[in-house]
Amino acid sequence: MEGLKDLLIARALEEGFSKARVCRPDAVPELAARLAEFVAAGRHGQMGWMAERMHWRGAPDALWPEARSVIMLAEVYTPESDPMAVLGMPEHGAISVYAQGKDYHDLVKRRLKRLGIWLIEAAKKRGDAAEIKVFVDTAPVMEKPLAQAAGLGWQGKHTNLLARDLGSWFFLGAIFTTLELEPDLAEVSHCGSCTACLDVCPTAAFPAPYQLDARRCISYLTIEHRGPVDPELRGLMGNRIYGCDDCLAACPWNKFAAEAREIGYAAREADPPLLAELSQLDDAGFRARFAGSPIKRIGRDRMVRNVLYAIGNSGQAALAPAATALTSDADPTVAEAARWALARLTSAALSDED
Structure with a gap:
């Protein structure tokens, strides 16, 4: 050819x-x-x-x-903009750039x-x-x-x-x-001795360089994992409610990152979403808010579960009513996450008093 x-x-x-x-x-x-x-x-x-x-x-x-x-x-x-900046905004949820x-x-x-x-x-x-x-x-x-x-x-x-x-x-x-096209030469690793992506992972999801244990990856936990997340990992998820960009953002090769040409990939919302607002979503509200987004595939229950984990990690007492309102949710995983979040916030408040 x-x-x-x-x-x-x-x-x-x-x-x-x-x-x-x-x-x-x-x-x-x-x-x-x-x-x-x-x-x-x-x-x-x-x-x-x-x-x-x-x-x-x-x-x-x-x-x-x-x-x-x-x-x-x-x-x-x-x-x-810096995809890591939202991690310092505990009232907001962090959604992966993509x-x-x-x-x-x-x-x-x-x-x-x-x-x-x-x-x-x-x-x-x-x-x-x-x-x-x-x-x-x-x-x-x-x-x-x-x-x-x-x-x-x-x-x-x-x-x-x-x-x-x-x-x-x-x-x-x-x-x-079915066409026979001339193949290109394979690329080789240019990571060298750098371990920035491994070091930044909040849950230590990399058993070794070039290896991933999805069971500890926040992207997997927030998107693919059904049911309750291991309590050991919840506290490490921070306010990440859909995906995780930490290992990508840490890569020094991004100083050569090309500029996106497709306007459709730009963020649909000017600011990261508020956890309190997302916690109130029912099925219809979830579908309306995330229509046309890859987020829609996880459904309302999994999203609200993730939001409650973020609320529990926030240390923000003002978010306690949002968790309280969901302690009897029809979805048992959501209800359990709400009770966990409320207990976590209460514990944080007591620690502050001491």
Whole structure:
């Protein structure tokens, strides 16, 4: 496909992607073993879908055997302000940067489809038939290892992808195609001796560099984990109510972070949300407030559970009525979180008196 790949990369940039590279579907032969080890250790927590579809997730060439190339694409969502500043605002909830705007699944997939259609037409003009499949974080595709194999960036010690020319704030998308495209050279780690991302983690979720135990990760706990969170971890979550950006924000490669081009990723609210307001949400109110946001997937009960943990960690006696109002909530996990928060606030108040 001489020339077509160059045209493809140029077109990807025109569509709004920040970077595009290519690898083979079988470019990471060790993937299946790494995934099996992760699951066998139980580090996937309640994410049962990782174990159920390991045969596809661990072998991209098995997901679609006809595919000959994987086009990996990056789309930047770099924040305009310090994402860590909200951690010093105990009355407010901290929401991960990627979830403050529109749902990235919709925005990235729309762009991928346009690029894929262009690729089919461009190949057709050359007399070649092409098929494609596009993926954005919802199918059994290990995007990060494939992106490193394609040279898009490398998985840092926090296991997230970063790049010298993009920083660490970007989404990944993939186009599998039956076309034979020239693969790029794989990227290697440029983390060196730096451990900033490991040191900043509030819950010590990294057993070792380049390893993650999701069961201790605040992003997992606030988004994927169902039911009560281990009391040992609740107090470490601070006011993080959806996701956690600490390890990304700590990375020194962000001094080279590219500027976001998609306005849809900008925060929909000027200020971080107030915990007292979020605690009052019912199902209808939750759906209305977070329509079109990735936050909607966790539902009202899990969000309010997270909010109550943040209230308990706030040390703000003024938030006690918000917790009291939920001690008899219809959802038992919410009710238990409210009682925990109230007890925690009471304990903090007594300590202050002493």
